[in-house]
Amino acid sequence: MTFKEFNKSLAEDGAEGELVKTVFVSLATSFVVLAILYIFKLKYIENFIPKYGFYLFFAILSYSLILPSIRHVRAYKELPCMAGMMIGMTMGMISGFLAGFFVASTNGMFIGSVFGMLVGIVFGVLTGKCCGIMGVMEGIMSGFMGGLMGGMTSIMLLNDNLKATGVIVFIISAVILIGLNYLIHKETREIERRHRDSNLFIISWSFALTVITVVLMVFGPRSSLFQ
């Protein structure tokens, strides 16, 4: 099973064939929600785009890469133990880190870390449960670590190319998540698909994540450094 074959499967029917569509649906939902919020509320906030635009853009891009992996894992429900642990750990760490990093960039370490930990733990558990308690534990631990690390990294880089680091962090996370999808594809060669999520699943998650991120960044509490 080569990466070429995985690439080919992206254009076919089946769980892998839904990955690209999921990215599209998530991005479309998030940006439509953001546009609606902007028209009715956010455009009245001084310096909204210069202050929050960059971080919101990358937070939304991050969610659009995280959600397809969750849909991919849910399609098979049960995976071998080692693969499940790897999936729980990767999802918890990456989702926690990205969410924590971008929210901490506008709100400070406390709120960024708390949000990052929450997102990381929820997604870590959601995906890690495919192999039972070990995957769930791995998801909780990595979500907790990733959230804290994301918030901390952002604050430490506040006066040292924070935006450039945000782009680098996003690119590396994207590569890791694509690798994770390849891993899931490899590990499920002999497993039948057991679950089919509708697009509503992705729309709901994208909607919720975008709204919570916008509300936190713009109206949420922030540390003294950002007041």
Place this chain on the structure above:
Amino acid sequence: MNKSILYIIGTILIVLVAGTVLIKGNGDSGGNAIVGGSGGDVQKIVLGIKDYNYYPNTVTVKVNKPVSISLDSTVSGCYRSFTIRDFGINKYLKTPKDTVEFTPTKKGTYRFACSMGMGTGTLVVE
């Protein structure tokens, strides 16, 4: 055309449009200052450390008059890397003789901090 290719094209279009709209300007907007400005009466400020933070913690200066900030010998570690994000100031003040000089050109309240945000304080320009 293959459905996947359509989704890929759609995704790229969304990212390009959203990116063009959202990524512009400088996020560090707020204050204005001429860094390194001098002439006229220089407002000299010396900051020390008290209770693990800069002291005095709130400094008031006059607008359009040069300000010179230095850190005394009680300040150590990352606290010597002095920043005022709103003014684009980020300088490592190695010794008490090193200074940060700028002229605030806009009234307001701004935060100063060390480069890691461990120590913070307020600069009031009036």
